[in-house]
Amino acid sequence: MPSNPASELTPSLVAQLQHKAAAAAQKAYAPYSHFRVGAALLLEDGTIVTGCNVENASYRLTTCAEQTAITSAVALHGPAIRIRAIAVANLNNAASQPCGACRQTILEFSTPDTLIFFPKPDGTFDQATIAELLPAAFLLNK
Ligand SMILES: O=c1ccn([C@H]2C[C@H](O)[C@@H](CO)O2)c(=O)[nH]1
Ligand SMILES: [Zn+2]
Numbered sequence: 612m613p614s615n616p617a618s619e620l621t622p623s624l625v626a627q628l629q630h631k632a633a634a635a636a637q638k639a640y641a642p643y644s645h646f647r648v649g650a651a652l653l654l655e656d657g658t659i660v661t662g663c664n665v666e667n668a669s670y671r672l673t674t675c676a677e678q679t680a681i682t683s684a685v686a687l688h689g690p691a692i693r694i695r696a697i698a699v700a701n702l703n704n705a706a707s708q709p710c711g712a713c714r715q716t717i718l719e720f721s722t723p724d725t726l727i728f729f730p731k732p733d734g735t736f737d738q739a740t741i742a743e744l745l746p747a748a749f750l751l752n753k
Contacts, residue, residue, distance in 0.1 A: 620653070620696055625728060628653055629736065632700035635661035635676065639702075642666060647702040648676035652684055655693040660684040677713040681720060694720050698736075699729040706732045714745040 628651045636649030641664055648664045662680025666673045674682075677699065684692050697717065701707045708729045709717060717725065721741045728738045 620726065624653070625696070625698065628659065628696060628698035629700060629728060631659055631661050632676075632698040633702070635663045635680075636700050636702045637663075639663040639676070640665045643668075643670060643673075645703075646705070646707075648707055649700045649702075650676040650680040651698045651700075652680050652694050653696040654684065654688065655695050658688065660687060675710060675713050677709050678716050681716055684720070692720055693722055694725050695722075696726045696728065699727065701730060704732075704734065706730055708737075709744065711745075714741065715748065717741050718745055718748050718750075 631651040632649040634649065635651060636647045639647035639649065641647050643666050650662050652660045654660065660680055660683050662676050662678070662683055664674065664676045665679055677697065694717065699707055699709060709727060717727070718741050723740065723742045725741045726738055727741060727744060728736050731737050
């Protein structure tokens with residue numbers, strides 16, 4: 612059952628997404644960087660799916676929070692998911708815009724106006740569309 616229609620990205624829904632992203636960050640596995648990140652995806656049907664970063668002793672095998680959230684969303688809801696909005700949070704009082712790899716992964720399941728909310732160093736949040744974060748992106752015709 613959808614919790615909220617896709618068209619209503621209200622301030623309270625954005626706040627709920629940010630809260631869930633911060634809660635997800637509590638689950639992060641980050642013994643190497645100690646940088647704990649959470650992401651909450653709002654899908655077009657109103658469903659919210661979260662993820663956290665999962666590090667590895669072989670550092671480059673680390674998975675970002677945004678990517679674990681998207682992997683979970685596909686596993687739970689199937690390949691047709693579309694992301695309406697994403698909130699990113701960290702428990703380190705730092706800025707955390709999605710990295711380049713995450714931007715490409717987000718794009719795969721986005722519409723041009725998918726909105727991403729991410730923390731700035733001053734504790735406030737910035738927002739940008741995926742098209743703004745990843746201009747001239749790599750695409751294949753499907
Ligand atoms: O977009 C990003 C960038 C980094 N991290 C994580 C990966 C790593 O565990 C830690 C430090 O880079 O932050 C994310 O979760 N998302
Ligand atoms: Zn990333």
